[in-house]
Amino acid sequence: MLDTNTTIVTTPVSVRLRRSPFWPRSHAAGGHNYTSYNHTLIAADFKSPEEDYRHLKSAVQLWDVGCERQIELRGPDAKRLAQAATPRDLDKMADDQCFYIPTVDAKGGMTNDPVLIKVDEDHYWVSIADSDLILFFKGVAAAMRLDVCVDEADVWPLGIQGPKAAELARRVWGDDVMNIRFFRHKRMDVNGVPMLLARSGYSTQGGFELYFEGRVGASALWDQLMAMGSDLDVQAGSPCQSERVESGMLSYLSDITPDMTPFEAGLGKFCEMTRDVGCLGWRALREGQEPMRQIRPIEISGGPLPPMREFWRVVSELGEPVGRISSACRAWSYDCNAAIGLIGRSHWQPGTKCTVETSDGPRSAIVRERFWNR
Amino acid sequence: MLDTNTTIVTTPVSVRLRRSPFWPRSHAAGGHNYTSYNHTLIAADFKSPEEDYRHLKSAVQLWDVGCERQIELRGPDAKRLAQAATPRDLDKMADDQCFYIPTVDAKGGMTNDPVLIKVDEDHYWVSIADSDLILFFKGVAAAMRLDVCVDEADVWPLGIQGPKAAELARRVWGDDVMNIRFFRHKRMDVNGVPMLLARSGYSTQGGFELYFEGRVGASALWDQLMAMGSDLDVQAGSPCQSERVESGMLSYLSDITPDMTPFEAGLGKFCEMTRDVGCLGWRALREGQEPMRQIRPIEISGGPLPPMREFWRVVSELGEPVGRISSACRAWSYDCNAAIGLIGRSHWQPGTKCTVETSDGPRSAIVRERFWNR
Numbered sequence: 180m181l182d183t184n185t186t187i188v189t190t191p192v193s194v195r196l197r198r199s200p201f202w203p204r205s206h207a208a209g210g211h212n213y214t215s216y217n218h219t220l221i222a223a224d225f226k227s228p229e230e231d232y233r234h235l236k237s238a239v240q241l242w243d244v245g246c247e248r249q250i251e252l253r254g255p256d257a258k259r260l261a262q263a264a265t266p267r268d269l270d271k272m273a274d275d276q277c278f279y280i281p282t283v284d285a286k287g288g289m290t291n292d293p294v295l296i297k298v299d300e301d302h303y304w305v306s307i308a309d310s311d312l313i314l315f316f317k318g319v320a321a322a323m324r325l326d327v328c329v330d331e332a333d334v335w336p337l338g339i340q341g342p343k344a345a346e347l348a349r350r351v352w353g354d355d356v357m358n359i360r361f362f363r364h365k366r367m368d369v370n371g372v373p374m375l376l377a378r379s380g381y382s383t384q385g386g387f388e389l390y391f392e393g394r395v396g397a398s399a400l401w402d403q404l405m406a407m408g409s410d411l412d413v414q415a416g417s418p419c420q421s422e423r424v425e426s427g428m429l430s431y432l433s434d435i436t437p438d439m440t441p442f443e444a445g446l447g448k449f450c451e452m453t454r455d456v457g458c459l460g461w462r463a464l465r466e467g468q469e470p471m472r473q474i475r476p477i478e479i480s481g482g483p484l485p486p487m488r489e490f491w492r493v494v495s496e497l498g499e500p501v502g503r504i505s506s507a508c509r510a511w512s513y514d515c516n517a518a519i520g521l522i523g524r525s526h527w528q529p530g531t532k533c534t535v536e537t538s539d540g541p542r543s544a545i546v547r548e549r550f551w552n553r
Numbered sequence: 554m555l556d557t558n559t560t561i562v563t564t565p566v567s568v569r570l571r572r573s574p575f576w577p578r579s580h581a582a583g584g585h586n587y588t589s590y591n592h593t594l595i596a597a598d599f600k601s602p603e604e605d606y607r608h609l610k611s612a613v614q615l616w617d618v619g620c621e622r623q624i625e626l627r628g629p630d631a632k633r634l635a636q637a638a639t640p641r642d643l644d645k646m647a648d649d650q651c652f653y654i655p656t657v658d659a660k661g662g663m664t665n666d667p668v669l670i671k672v673d674e675d676h677y678w679v680s681i682a683d684s685d686l687i688l689f690f691k692g693v694a695a696a697m698r699l700d701v702c703v704d705e706a707d708v709w710p711l712g713i714q715g716p717k718a719a720e721l722a723r724r725v726w727g728d729d730v731m732n733i734r735f736f737r738h739k740r741m742d743v744n745g746v747p748m749l750l751a752r753s754g755y756s757t758q759g760g761f762e763l764y765f766e767g768r769v770g771a772s773a774l775w776d777q778l779m780a781m782g783s784d785l786d787v788q789a790g791s792p793c794q795s796e797r798v799e800s801g802m803l804s805y806l807s808d809i810t811p812d813m814t815p816f817e818a819g820l821g822k823f824c825e826m827t828r829d830v831g832c833l834g835w836r837a838l839r840e841g842q843e844p845m846r847q848i849r850p851i852e853i854s855g856g857p858l859p860p861m862r863e864f865w866r867v868v869s870e871l872g873e874p875v876g877r878i879s880s881a882c883r884a885w886s887y888d889c890n891a892a893i894g895l896i897g898r899s900h901w902q903p904g905t906k907c908t909v910e911t912s913d914g915p916r917s918a919i920v921r922e923r924f925w926n927r
Contacts, residue, residue, distance in 0.1 A: 188587040190564045191597055192862045194879060195588070195683065195806045213562040214569070215589040218683075218806060223565055263696070284703075285695035290688055309569065309592075311685035314664055318692025321659035321833035322637070329658075331811075432569045432592060437705075459695035488566045505568060 186486040187212070196220050199245020199335040200397030208415030210243070216309045219246035222417045229511055232421045235340060235384055236512065239347050240416030241404055242338030244381070249334040249390070250293075250305040250313045254327035256320070257301045259457065263319050264290070264312070266441065266458040268451035272297060277362040277377050281441035281449055282312060283460035287467050288437050289444060290315055292429065294379065296364060296390070304332060304390070308431035319459070335397070337389045339404070340416070344386035347408040352376065356387070370396055370403075381418045383426040383552045425510040425517040427476060427550030434474060434505040434519045440467045443521070445474040472502060472523050476547040477535070479516040483509045485539045492536045493520055493544070501526040504535055513551050522546060560860040561586070570594050573619020573709040574771030582789030584617070590683045593620035596791045603885055606795045609714060609758055610886065613721050614790030615778055616712030618755070623708040623764070624667075624679040624687045628701035630694070631675045633831065637693050638664070638686070640815065640832040642825035646671060651736040651751050655815035655823050656686060657834035661841050662811050663818060664689055666803065668753065670738060670764070678706060678764070682805035693833070709771070711763045713778070714790070718760035721782040726750065730761070744770055744777075755792045757800040757926045799884040799891040801850060801924030808848060808879040808893045814841045817895070819848040846876060846897050850921040851909070853890040857883045859913045866910045867894055867918070875900040878909055887925050896920060 190196070190213070197219040199205075210222030221244065225231050234240065252260055262269050265280040272278050278295040291312040296304045305312065316329045339348055348356040352367045356376065359365050364377035367389075375390040391397060405413055429435050435444050441464070442450070452468060455461045477493070484507050493502040507518035518535070526533060529548040534541045564570070564587070571593040573579075584596030595618065599605050608614065626634055636643045639654040646652050652669040665686040670678045679686065690703045713722055722730040726741045730750065733739050738751035741763075749764040765771060779787055803809050809818050815838070816824070826842060829835045851867070858881050867876040881892035892909070900907060903922040908915045 186566055188564045188566055188594065189585060190562045190588050191586050191860065192560050192562055193588070193807065194861060194863055195804075196562075198863075211563060212565050214564050214567070220562065284688075284691040290691070311688055314658075314685055314689035315692040317658040317664070318689040318833075319696045322693045322696035430569075433567065459692075486565065487568055489568055489572075 186488065190215070199243050200391065200394040201243035201245060201335065201337055201401055204398050204401040205241070205243035205415050210415065210417065216246035217248045217307060219248065221246040223420070225415055225417070228421065229509070231416055232419050232511055234412070234414055235382060235416055235419050235422055237342065238412040238414065239339065239341035239343035239386070239408055240414055241401060242340060242417050244338045244388070244418065245335035247306050247336045249332040250307060250316060251330045251332040252303045252305065252316065252327055253301065255301055256325035256327040257303050260316055260320055260325055260327050260329070261295055261303055261305065262457040263459050264315060266450040266452070266456065266461055266464055268456050269295070270456070273363070275363045275365065277364055277379050279362070279449065281444065281446045282315070283441065283458065283464065285459055285463060287440040287460045287463035289431070289435050289439050289441060290437065292431050292435055292446070296375065296377065298375065304334065306336065310431065333393055335391050337391050337400075338380050338386065339389065340380045340382045340386035341384045343408070343411040344384070347404065347411055347413060348376070348387050350407045351404060369400060372396070381428060382422055383428070384422070420506070421508040421510055421517070422552070424506045424508045424519055425513065425550060426552035427519070429474065429519065430506060439521070440464060440470060442467055443470045443473055470524070472521055473527055475520050475522045475527050476550045477504060477518040477520040477544050478547055479507060479518050479535050479537075479542050479544045481516070481542050484516050484537055488538065491538070493522060494534050494536065495526055496532055496534070501533060510551055517551055518544070520546070560862065564589070573617050574765065574768035575617035575619060575709065575711055575775055578772050578775040579615075579617035579789050584789065584791065590620035591622045591681060593622065595620040597794070599789055599791070602795060603883070605790055606793050606885055608786070608788055609756060609790055609793050609796055611716065612786040612788065613713065613715035613717035613760070613782055614788055615775060616714055616791050618712045618762070618792065619709035621680050621710045623706040624681060624690060625704045625706040626677045626679065626690065626701055627675065629675055630699035630701040631677050634690055634694055634699055634701050634703070635669055635677055635679065636831040637833050638689060640824040640826070640830065640835055640838055642830050643669070644830070647737070649737045649739065651738055651753050653736070653823065655818065655820045656689070657815065657832065657838065659833055659837060661814040661834045661837035663805070663809050663813050663815060664811065666805050666809055666820070670749065670751065672749065678708065680710065684805065707767055709765050711765050712754050712760065713763065714754045714756045714760035715758045717782070717785040718758070721778065721785055721787060722750070722761050724781045725778060743774060746770070755802060756796055757802070758796070794880070795882040795884055795891070796926075798880045798882050798893055799887065799924060800926035801893070803848065803893065804880060813895070814838060814844060816841055817844040817847055844898070846895050847901055849894050849896045849901050850924045851878060851892040851894040851918050852921055853881060853892050853909050853911070853916050853918045855890070855916050858890050858911055862912065865912070867896065868908050868910065869900055870906055870908070875907060884925055891925055892918070894920070
């Protein structure tokens with residue numbers, strides 16, 4: 180049932196909604212307002228949205244982000260298959276690099292925006308946003324008769340995020356973690372098992388993602404991190420809507436929809452357009468390098484906004500529709516409303532004034548030069 | 554948060570959770586306990602599970618099953634693309650037929666179990682269960698450079714289900730509906746717009762699915778059906794877990810998982826194995842026609858069962874694991890517990906006794922010859 184302000188539904192837990200090995204600890208720590216992401220539960224909130232936000236920006240949090248499922252590509256054609264799905268040039272990927280890759284279909288429409296990780300020679304993980312991208316890989320591999328296994332790996336990321344994340348990781352895994360550069364990874368000893376630790380994560384507060392393998396030892400590791408970080412005020416958390424929106428971190432199926440190209444999503448810098456790298460959408464993308472609409476940071480005036488249940492229309496000062504807002508939230512650090520808009524070329528210049536038709540009525544708004552945390 | 558008996562979570566409604574054009578009416582009629590299915594909300598309950606079940610089996614219900622999204626395949630290679638995904642022989646499909654098709658990957662693992670509808674020459678809809686099967690089609694089409702458009706259609710099924718569904722449909726669309734045979738379809742005039750009406754649906758109580766196109770007029774149609782069926786006791790409803798389990802109707806991602814073949818799911822009769830019809834998984838399937846485990850109807854003893862949050866293990870009388878239960882519920886009409894099990898060959902004979910390890914403890918159980926409603 181939707182609650183009285185019609186923003187919450189109740190969902191029966193079933194075998195269709197998977198739970199990660201970190202779920203019992205994360206849930207016991209107060210996780211609530213769950214959503215289904217890659218057929219897996221993820222909590223939206225722990226304390227209040229504002230408390231979770233301020234804590235993330237001042238301390239360190241453990242995130243059960245097991246819903247970032249890992250597609251495993253393994254075999255001689257693993258790289259070729261990964262390249263078929265993305266215009267980013269994988270020849271430029273270092274062995275220890277985490278590559279953010281827009282993935283596209285034959286029309287250049289975005290199918291996901293995962294992080295590609297090279298685990299080993301001929302062995303990759305694709306850490307996905309919320310779509311069954313595995314089916315694209317399976318389709319391509321079958322049609323091209325590629326020599327590659329495509330499976331979901333039994334790997335469940337644990338986020339360690341916040342300004343004190345590096346200190347916590349250093350205490351647990353030693354000074355070596357300080358040598359992992361941004362979007363690079365290294366194998367660490369996790370209670371006797373070597374696992375990938377990456378300097379990455381879905382916040383701009385700094386931190387790590389541990390690609391936890393299997394289910395055994397997850398609670399013990401959680402407890403260990405909590406104990407070793409107690410004086411750092413480590414707490415359970417999860418990706419923070421306000422922090423990611425003010426930082427301009429996009430969310431697939433909210434800000435990025437399948438009808439958008441990487442250029443429209445502002446991800447053109449990840450597209451190699453000077454040569455065909457083997458991406459099946461390359462020809463279509465080549466025609467679409469000058470998009471008519473693009474993601475822009477939008478500041479919406481006034482006090483806190485109502486929750487978003489659907490896209491809000493953006494209209495010009497003359498009342499014409501010029502775009503949509505796909506994410507909006509209170510940016511408490513900046514005492515304003517931060518939003519992500521998809522705006523037409525005629526109105527996307529920084530400083531352009533517009534009106535956002537929120538579910539509570541119109542608000543004046545302005546196109547900004549850049550997101551807040553950048 | 555999970556409720557006290559840990560079976561319900563609360564979910565914030567966001568732009569990521571779509572709502573069909575019938576959602577406002579369905580929700581106002583008491584829809585609750587929503588789940589996300591193909592990134593779309595669907596209600597599990599209206600009154601109590603038992604009331605909804607008994608009403609479905611005695612009257613007629615309107616179901617907002619817009620979450621059965623339609624993948625549109627359009628162009629000269631549409632049929633070839635559909636055939637690449639399934640071992641069912643599409644040459645045998647009549648123009649007005651709805652074809653239940655297991656879809657598989659190159660290893661024969663099930664990717665979905667949709668209904669294929671021929672809308673027109675070179676124009677199909679694939680009415681999907683809960684996976685982004687569109688990405689498989691996009692991958693195959695791109696890799697094989699097929700001449701076909703693959704899109705999600707703006708079509709939202711409305712179910713009209715129950716023993717009085719035919720009478721309600723007859724009143725609204727005339728005697729013509731009585732000539733639509735099971736799993737066949739016909740274009741009907743829906744307030745001035747021709748739309749496909751199929752004799753099908755996710756129950757064994759009889760009924761129709763209307764493939765409603767666009768969003769305009771959905772509430773008016775709902776109101777019209779409610780008004781014309783008031784003396785038939787028409788009510789809002791949704792797919793009924795107890796009714797579909799006792800009938801042996803499988804649910805993708807519960808009973809059918811991606812590691813299963815159609816033969817394991819008991820869907821061998823839908824697989825053309827005497828010749829390669831063009832299915833990319835055909836070679837693998839040919840090797841797997843004698844599965845070591847298969848779906849079986851299981852009766853679990855005792856009173857009502859606890860809700861299922863994860864698979865329950867099935868063990869033999871000697872205590873060895875021999876399978877899993879993927880769905881279980883009270884079959885009130887039969888005053889017993891009906892369940893769907895995946896059982897090893899050594900223990901799948903009808904009459905075999907076993908033990909199901911429910912979340913509330915072990916229960917004795919027996920393998921049945923057939924499901925209850927069949």
